[in-house]
Amino acid sequence: MxxxxxxxxxSRFVCTLYRVESDADARGRIGAHxxxxxxxxxxxxxxxxxxxxxxxxxxxGEPAGTAGVPMLEVLRGRGFTEVLxxxxxxxxxxxxxxxxxxxxxxxxxxxxxxAAGAVELAWWTRLSVRVxxxxxxxxxxxxxxxxxxxxxxxxxxxxxxxxxxxxxAELLVGWLAGQTAGAAVVExxxxxRVEL
Numbered sequence: 001m002x003x004x005x006x007x008x009x010x011s012r013f014v015c016t017l018y019r020v021e022s023d024a025d026a027r028g029r030i031g032a033h034x035x036x037x038x039x040x041x042x043x044x045x046x047x048x049x050x051x052x053x054x055x056x057x058x059x060x061g062e063p064a065g066t067a068g069v070p071m072l073e074v075l076r077g078r079g080f081t082e083v084l085x086x087x088x089x090x091x092x093x094x095x096x097x098x099x100x101x102x103x104x105x106x107x108x109x110x111x112x113x114x115a116a117g118a119v120e121l122a123w124w125t126r127l128s129v130r131v132x133x134x135x136x137x138x139x140x141x142x143x144x145x146x147x148x149x150x151x152x153x154x155x156x157x158x159x160x161x162x163x164x165x166x167x168x169a170e171l172l173v174g175w176l177a178g179q180t181a182g183a184a185v186v187e188x189x190x191x192x193r194v195e196l
Contacts, residue, residue, distance in 0.1 A: 002116035008104040010092025015112035018084040020047060023054065026084045030058075033086045041091040044105060046071035047084035062089075062105075066098050070106035078113060082121065085109045120196040124150070124165040126189040127172070135180045136160035142179065148172070150194050165192040 002017045016033065020026040026047045034043045044067035046057040055076065057068030071085050087108045096104060131139055136154075140162070143149050148167040155161045166172040169188070176184040 002112060004108070004112040004115045006104070006108050006111050007092075008100070008107075009094040009096060011094065011096065011104070012090040012092065013104055013108040014088040014090075015108040016086045016088070017112050017116055018086070019082055020049065020084045021082060023049065023056075026056070029084055030086065033088075037088045039090075040088040042067065042087075042089040044068050044071060044087045044089070045084065046075055046109070048072070048075045048081045051081050052076065062101055063098055066101035067105040070102045071109045074106050074109040074113070078110075080113065080118070085112065121193050122167070122196055123191050124167055124194045125169040126152075126163070126165045126192045127169060128187045128189045129162040129164065129176060130159045130185040130187075131162070131180055131183060132159060135183065139176075139179055139184075150192070152192070163189070165194055 003014060005012060005014045007013070018026075018029050020029060026049065030043075030045050037043055042060045042062055044058060044060045044062060046055075046068050048055045055072055057072040059065065059067040059069075067087065071087060075083060075085060087105050140151070140154060140160075143151050143162065143164065149172065150165045151162060152165065153163040155163070173186050176186060
C-alpha cells in the first residue's frame with residue numbers, strides 16, 4: 001500500500017494504491033477503504049487486473065466520467081496491472097468543473113504512481129526438483145545465487161525437493177543435469193508470478 005496527497009483549490013485528494021490479485025480482492029479493499037474513510041466526500045476507484053484484461057472504475061458520486069475513468073486511463077496508459085487506486089476527496093469548498101475534476105483525479109493517481117515506483121511482474125515456470133541429500137546442500141546454494149530462479153521452498157523426506165520458479169525451464173533443466181550428473185528429477189508444477 002502507498003498513499004500520496006495532492007491539494008487542488010483547497011480540496012484534498014488522497015490517492016491510495018493497493019496491489020490486488022483478483023476482482024474479489026479489489027472489491028474487498030474498496031469496501032474496507034470506504035469504511036475507514038467514511039468521512040470523505042468521495043472515494044473514487046479504478047483497478048486493472050489480469051495484465052489489462054479486467055478494468056473497472058467508479059466515480060462514487062462525482063459527475064459521470066470525471067473521476068474513475070481518468071484514474072483508469074492513467075493506470076492503463078502507464079502499463080500498470082494488478083493495482084487498485086482509490087482517490088479519496090475531501091471537498092474544500094471550491095467546485096472544480098468537469099475538466100478540473102478530470103485533471104485532479106488523474107493527477108492524484110499519477111503523483112501516487114510516481115511516489116510509489118513500480119515493480120515488474122512476470123510469469124515464470126514452476127518446477128519441482130528432487131535430488132539426493134548428497135547433492136542438495138551445494139545445489140541449494142547455487143540455486144539461491146541464480147537471478148533467473150526463485151526458490152519457494154525446500155522439503156526433506158527420503159529425498160530433498162526444491163519448489164522453485166524459473167525464467168527459462170529448458171535452460172535450468174540442462175543446468176541441473178550438469179550440476180547433479182543427471183540425477184535430478186524435474187517435474188513441471190504450473191506457473192508463478194514473480195517480481196523482477
